[in-house]
Amino acid sequence: MTALEREDIQGNVLRGYGFPFARYVFARVREAGPARRWLAAQADPVTTDAEWDAEPSPAYNVAISFAGLQALGLPAHLLHSFPEDFRDGMAARAERVGDVGAAAPANWDAGMREGEIHVLLTLAGADEAAVVGEAERLRGELGDNGLQFTVQQPAAVLPTGREHFGFSDGFGQPAIAGVARDVVAGQGVPVRRRPWHRERPGVVHSASDPRLAWRALAPGEFVLGYDDEDGGPPPAPLQPLGRNGTFMVWRKLEQDVPAWRAFLDDAAEATGLPGDAVAAKVIGRWPDGSPLVLRPDHPDDVLGNCRARVNDFSYARDAEGLLCPRGAHVRRANPRDALSGGARLTARHRMLRRGMPYGNPLPPGALPDEGGRGLVFVCLQASIERQFEIVQARWCNDGDAFGLGRAPDPVAGAWAEPPRVMFNGRPPRFSSAMSAFVTPRGGEYLFVPGIAALRALPDLASSASGSG
């Protein structure tokens, strides 16, 4: 296997930072030449995936949309070499992923609408003041360098460590072959384990199932220029942009906490199930993170906090969804071996999730307020269409892959009519959702270039754009 060129891959791609504070600074390109030169100069301060001598304070990363690459004056042949999904951008593909009605691009926040995002500067760190200070410094620098600040989005881990609906989040991170961190059971691809199999680098045995082992995913699923699960490199732009980069989906997802709580109350009333069980069956995990497949009747915070075991499960023994409903959110987002194509199919649709909540938490029992809150959803992958869009459109917005007809995921899915949510069991129970709990408020598809690619930007100008 080709060794990963980690000093050329931006940080937060192969390994999440895990910092509690972030600020997303958006900018538009005003003058191509100065903007190209400034962005190229960011190749040095940008945080890479190489081992740190000291924790960056804050970590800093750069991503560029297709509209941004156009505005930077890249030549047509280079622009055309990018995949169609990225060239289209998020707003143009809104119907494909269910961003219609209240979620339609016309209703997105100013500065996050179609074509408005050119450059995204991400700052993340353990010290909020340092993150804010660096964001302000960069904001001041943009105007003198051919860029115009548009908006910024703060984000922070909530005091509870959970997202706004009250759930621990971010469990399903894929393990990547060649990344130093140990493969943790449940974070790669489930494979059948034979008695004579031994653990080796990139493979770990399941502690919960003697017939199960987990192997890491091929790095080409997430980083351009390396072999993916299909055995070859994924489609990528021409060099020097086609190596060590990745594609980012950035979405601001507003969460309607009062509507979510009202749904849980109504569903508990309608089904006779306890409210926490209703929530767990919709999500597929208890709020502490313990999975329903392993703990169908009660939460287990010891398991929920045990990194080695909390993901160590497959759906093979729960084909009917009696332990974890087939339409549960985590089962749709990462079906593991639950689909008829098996784990091999799921392995082609994994994403690295790097999101973080935004807004203040709404205390239990508090009345609905004006304060927006939600999740900055960030995912990274080699193919936006094959990974993010398939998961969103086919698995979250539709239930056919799981034998559920058109039933959407009530949490992450989009629907035209309120769905009737099924709580698998004997007997099964049903409850209707009345309104959407999660609404996109803006976003874009972005390219996260490798360091060498970023540095090469000034040399990539088309003759039409000049040198500025």
Next chain:
Amino acid sequence: MRGRAGESVVLLARVRAGEAAAAHAAIDEHWNAGQSPFALVAGTHLARLQVLRPPGRRFRRPPREHLLLAADFDGKLADWLLALRAGAAAPLDAVLGHCAFYPGTAEPVAFVRWVLANRTPVGFSVIGSPGATVPEVSEALALRAELAVFVEANQRRTPAEQRAAWKVWRQA
């Protein structure tokens, strides 16, 4: 009588030089706008039509675009192809007409022969309800939806009330 479910076909045909954009535009015009012509062909579980650009290799000539037609359907391939030809001849010709040696749908034997010549082995296919035909799936989903309405309305009643409601529901 139950039909046979779970047949698959993958067709990979080379697009004529310089016509990939036109093929793409034809897909957008005829297949992506409004209802897909595949929906008119009874027994189609899942179908896909796409222009693919295979990854290039260093020091090799850039690869030619190919058109992918993949489908899962009930019954035999020849029957499905003829139904597709009957239901979607014009949009099919508009897209496949950009592929090398495509004979058109006017002559059914030549059309089927061309598809078979460009067919590639299917590694695995994924549909939501393998083993069931489209009518069976539709019937089951409709029944499930009706039952869900019944269950949601009656799930908190006593067993005796549920039995009474069930009798009324069955008769309705």
